[in-house]
Amino acid sequence: MQEFVELIQAAFFAKENNQRSQAEQQLVNLKHQLPNDFFQKCSSVFISHQLDSQTRVAAGTLLQRCITYEQGWLAIGLDVKRKIKDELLSQLISSDQNIKKSAASCLSGICAIELPRQEWPEIISILVQNTRHDSIEVKKAATITLGYICEALKNQKQSIEKTESEKVLYGICMGLQGEKQIKLISIRALKDSLQFMDQVLAQQQVRDHVTKLLVDQAISQDAEIRLAALECLIDYTKAIFDYLEQYILGLWNCTQESIYHKDFAIVTMEIWQSIASEINERSAVSNRTNLGFRKTQKEALQIISQQLIQAVLQNLLISDEDEEDDEEQGIQEAAYKAASSISEALGNICYQLYLRFIENTLQAQEWQNRKASLLAFSSMVETADVLELFQFSNSAIGEFIKKLADSHKQVRYAAGRVITRIAENYPQVILKHQYADEYINQFSQFLQGNTKLTKYLLWTLVNLTEAFRDDPVNQYGKYYDYLISQFAAVVGRQDFQDGTLLDIAWVGIINCLQCVKEPQKIKTYLEAFGKQMLAVYSQCGWQKEANISGLLSAIHICFLRLVVLGDQCDIQLMNNFYQLIVDYFKKIQTVTQDGFYAISAIAQYSKINFKSLLEDFMQNYLEIGLQKKLEIETFKGAILCLADIARSLQFKEFSKYLRILEYLITCVNDQQVNRVAKIALFVCIADIVLIAEQDAEPYFQAIWQLVKSGFGASIYFTQNKDMTQLEYYENLNDALLNCYLCMLHAFNLNKVPYLPIYQTIQELCMFIQATSDKSLTPTVEYIRLCVTCLLDCVAYYKQVKGQENMSQKILTSPLLISLLDMLKQYSNQQENQQLILYANDLCKSFQLPQYLN
Numbered sequence: 001m002q003e004f005v006e007l008i009q010a011a012f013f014a015k016e017n018n019q020r021s022q023a024e025q026q027l028v029n030l031k032h033q034l035p036n037d038f039f040q041k042c043s044s045v046f047i048s049h050q051l052d053s054q055t056r057v058a059a060g061t062l063l064q065r066c067i068t069y070e071q072g073w074l075a076i077g078l079d080v081k082r083k084i085k086d087e088l089l090s091q092l093i094s095s096d097q098n099i100k101k102s103a104a105s106c107l108s109g110i111c112a113i114e115l116p117r118q119e120w121p122e123i124i125s126i127l128v129q130n131t132r133h134d135s136i137e138v139k140k141a142a143t144i145t146l147g148y149i150c151e152a153l154k155n156q157k158q159s160i161e162k163t164e165s166e167k168v169l170y171g172i173c174m175g176l177q178g179e180k181q182i183k184l185i186s187i188r189a190l191k192d193s194l195q196f197m198d199q200v201l202a203q204q205q206v207r208d209h210v211t212k213l214l215v216d217q218a219i220s221q222d223a224e225i226r227l228a229a230l231e232c233l234i235d236y237t238k239a240i241f242d243y244l245e246q247y248i249l250g251l252w253n254c255t256q257e258s259i260y261h262k263d264f265a266i267v268t269m270e271i272w273q274s275i276a277s278e279i280n281e282r283s284a285v286s287n288r289t290n291l292g293f294r295k296t297q298k299e300a301l302q303i304i305s306q307q308l309i310q311a312v313l314q315n316l317l318i319s320d321e322d323e324e325d326d327e328e329q330g331i332q333e334a335a336y337k338a339a340s341s342i343s344e345a346l347g348n349i350c351y352q353l354y355l356r357f358i359e360n361t362l363q364a365q366e367w368q369n370r371k372a373s374l375l376a377f378s379s380m381v382e383t384a385d386v387l388e389l390f391q392f393s394n395s396a397i398g399e400f401i402k403k404l405a406d407s408h409k410q411v412r413y414a415a416g417r418v419i420t421r422i423a424e425n426y427p428q429v430i431l432k433h434q435y436a437d438e439y440i441n442q443f444s445q446f447l448q449g450n451t452k453l454t455k456y457l458l459w460t461l462v463n464l465t466e467a468f469r470d471d472p473v474n475q476y477g478k479y480y481d482y483l484i485s486q487f488a489a490v491v492g493r494q495d496f497q498d499g500t501l502l503d504i505a506w507v508g509i510i511n512c513l514q515c516v517k518e519p520q521k522i523k524t525y526l527e528a529f530g531k532q533m534l535a536v537y538s539q540c541g542w543q544k545e546a547n548i549s550g551l552l553s554a555i556h557i558c559f560l561r562l563v564v565l566g567d568q569c570d571i572q573l574m575n576n577f578y579q580l581i582v583d584y585f586k587k588i589q590t591v592t593q594d595g596f597y598a599i600s601a602i603a604q605y606s607k608i609n610f611k612s613l614l615e616d617f618m619q620n621y622l623e624i625g626l627q628k629k630l631e632i633e634t635f636k637g638a639i640l641c642l643a644d645i646a647r648s649l650q651f652k653e654f655s656k657y658l659r660i661l662e663y664l665i666t667c668v669n670d671q672q673v674n675r676v677a678k679i680a681l682f683v684c685i686a687d688i689v690l691i692a693e694q695d696a697e698p699y700f701q702a703i704w705q706l707v708k709s710g711f712g713a714s715i716y717f718t719q720n721k722d723m724t725q726l727e728y729y730e731n732l733n734d735a736l737l738n739c740y741l742c743m744l745h746a747f748n749l750n751k752v753p754y755l756p757i758y759q760t761i762q763e764l765c766m767f768i769q770a771t772s773d774k775s776l777t778p779t780v781e782y783i784r785l786c787v788t789c790l791l792d793c794v795a796y797y798k799q800v801k802g803q804e805n806m807s808q809k810i811l812t813s814p815l816l817i818s819l820l821d822m823l824k825q826y827s828n829q830q831e832n833q834q835l836i837l838y839a840n841d842l843c844k845s846f847q848l849p850q851y852l853n
Helices: 002-014 016-035 035-047 054-074 079-093 095-119 122-130 135-156 162-176 180-196 206-218 222-237 241-246 248-255 264-287 297-305 305-316 329-351 350-362 367-380 386-405 409-425 427-431 436-446 453-467 477-491 500-513 520-539 541-564 571-588 593-627 632-646 650-657 660-669 675-720 722-745 762-771 780-797 804-811 814-824 830-845
Strands: none
Touching: 002 016, 002 035, 002 054, 002 329, 016 035, 016 054, 035 054, 035 079, 035 095, 054 095, 054 135, 079 095, 079 248, 079 350, 079 675, 095 122, 095 135, 122 571, 135 162, 135 804, 162 804, 180 222, 180 477, 206 222, 206 248, 206 350, 222 241, 222 248, 241 248, 241 264, 241 297, 248 264, 248 297, 248 632, 248 660, 264 297, 264 305, 264 329, 297 305, 297 329, 305 329, 305 367, 329 350, 329 367, 350 367, 350 571, 367 409, 386 409, 386 427, 386 436, 386 804, 409 453, 427 436, 427 453, 436 453, 436 593, 453 477, 453 500, 477 500, 477 541, 477 650, 477 830, 520 541, 520 571, 541 571, 541 593, 541 814, 571 593, 593 632, 593 650, 593 660, 632 675, 650 675, 660 675, 722 780, 762 780, 762 804, 762 814, 780 804, 780 814, 780 830
16 A cells, blocks of 8 residues: 555656656556556545545545546446445545545546436435534535536536436525535535526426525625625526526616626626527527527516616726726626627617717717717617618718727727727628718728727728628729728738738638629739749748738639639639649648648639649649548548539549548548548538449448438437537538438439439438427528428439339428428528429329428
8 A cells, every 4th residue: 555655646746757757657557457456545545544635635636537537437346436435425524625625526526427327326315414414514515515516517518317406406505595605615516507407497486496595695795605696697597598587677686786886797797698698599599490489588688678778888987097908808898798788689679778878978078988988889789670770870980980089099999899890780881871982091091000990990891891792783893902902911011919910801802802703803813812922931920821821712712703703714824823732732841721722712613624633633632631630620621622623523534533432431430530520521422422423332331321320410419409519410410411412313313213222211301300300490501401302302213113102201291391381481582482393393293282382
């Protein structure tokens, strides 16, 4: 045992790095070779009263790490586990606070592993019972441990059974009625436990009791308790959001004093910002899916809106003379964020309150008031009443621009901020103004500076260029060359601290390029970018990095623009820019995502002519990128570049590379490959299959197994509904269906049905059924993709002998009917109209009623 103690001491406290490393390695070896013995020795050292506290805590830390890391706890025997648990429990009442906390931490790690497996259920009962113990130390120990358990479950995203959750919540509620230290621990435990309390808090009586206890702490005279309770309310209001209308007055009553108090104002406004943001998010989901949104929460917020808005606007006036950063996380910035969310949630209900505040403060003598006025308007820009706000912006824009020359820098910054927001949300206010040319010229003058205002006005001009893309009649064409020259001047500067402003300027250049309608002008810009690319290597550090990325992106956009404009391939242009990019690869002695994107655009422009460059590119550059599986962005760029090249060429030119499908399939199965990159792999596989058609048939089973595996993973996600993963699975679902659709089209040529795909249709239907559920908020585009897959299955297989009934079954299934009903809600979209007509035509072919007129 002494040798083990010395190893721990050396691993944690040795002054020499070599000595520490050797001790750590010996401990790792012991853990792997003799896990039972290792864990038992750690526990024995931890509980030993003969050793100093420092060594014991080190042993506890080691034990806690080994319990959770790779779930090492699962590797040891039941008898050893029981003994260690008993030993840890005995230390919860240690007089040494560090030992007590270390024991609680170890126990929480064990619980995070065992409780979700329905193991060691009695621990919760033991701890809850101890929260009512006569001894204050026992109470404290039990509450600390419950808190650590909640934290561990939260960190590992684990849940426990409802009965156990109820016991945990009971213990927390007991703590909320205890002395100060126990209250603080219990408040934190409640915050951490909310992720697995849904079912428990759905019970009215329980919810009422917990809310009252927490609200009582939010008005505590003890500042530490009050602050902790207010912080907890941010998450707690989300947990009880569906019942918010029952508690809105109580929540306001317990926060209305704190919202004006300098020590509590920020966290209090975060509570109300969080509530408003939740209303906005749910409303957005409703608009996106046509699900309908329960307005009771919005109506509840309206009840206290006047008092709340007055308090938030009052806090906008709080600004520090010495505050260098106008977006510092202070009271004013918290008020700004709250005002923005509340404005978006309530719309024109709060419109007049905001406007009255702005009118009373915009021309005030005090700079704090002028700044607050500008921030108040900036916070309104997301207001639902777009027409009125547009009109006010139109009449006020001149006054806001005057404030760019205000005597106080913070007012100037606030003016820049509000003008940026107007340009982002209502660009026509500036672009269609009678003084538009003057305003744009005025904004451009600020690009010569090097202050926060420079950044705001640069973003203002970039936001205006976003509106150019919605300009079918080219009425803003007169600005393209001028703004590109202004952005180019920013790109050429060397006096910034980093490349942030250069990156923004390149966004503006690219936005303008996407609107140019003359191929010759695009080629003129390409020539200029080519020259800049040759000169950029003489630049240094962040400037070179930002400009190379910007130039490659601009080249990429220029070639795509030539494709859109229908320009015939210029062989010399293709060769020159291909050589420019590969020379860049040679110079940096590697390949990059931006470089691959530029090559992919050249391939799309060149089409069949790219065949002359294909072998050199595939062997010398693309192959390098495809091997960089652990460099996510480069690997993904290589994959998507390959997909674009495959689409751009005829199969006879690409056929010698068909075996690359084997490598791509292997990459999808490789656990080291990032899951986002795997989505790109599905896209690439689909594109190659589509051009290869029946030549890709030998790969069908392998590709189908990948798609099937993806179906299963996505269905599992829908059952667990982890909304943090929603965006990833939406992208995965798109890629999977696209891959399936490409196989469907590629292998069913000349109206000869490919039966192996027919045998997968049932699994396709199960996948679509699971992933198109309204609760998952599927996009209209995704519904359209689902319908396309199903209708194409019907069309391809309706003539299969003996299978007419199966096609008819799909066509008349509740699944397809419900999907088409969703599309009918957006029947103004041409693609949706075409799909509905397609479905009706198929109904006619089966002599079925046209249910979908």
